[in-house]
Amino acid sequence: MINTSFQEILDSIENLSIDDQDYLFELIKKRRVEKRRLEIAAHAKATLKSLKQGTAKKGTVDDLIADLLDDKEDEDSLG
Numbered sequence: 001m002i003n004t005s006f007q008e009i010l011d012s013i014e015n016l017s018i019d020d021q022d023y024l025f026e027l028i029k030k031r032r033v034e035k036r037r038l039e040i041a042a043h044a045k046a047t048l049k050s051l052k053q054g055t056a057k058k059g060t061v062d063d064l065i066a067d068l069l070d071d072k073e074d075e076d077s078l079g
Contacts (some may be wrong), residue, residue, distance in 0.1 A: 013021060050056035057067065 013024065016024065047056060059067070
């Protein structure tokens with residue numbers, strides 16, 4: 001990867017025209033949205049796989065909270 005400092009990147013962006021800055025902002029925003037969509041799709045696929053394999057946890061919101069708190073207590077006892 002190119003070794004460019006964050007400040008150098010900002011300086012380069014500031015040298016762009018307002019229209020180019022707006023275009024860059026929209027382009028970055030769209031790419032971030034697409035990346036997030038891909039992450040969500042991957043998580044959904046993994047969840048469906050777990051459901052089919054019978055390894056997914058099921059329950060109510062209270063069950064989830066209790067499970068999360070139990071995991072937190074386990075971590076606290078280790079550290």
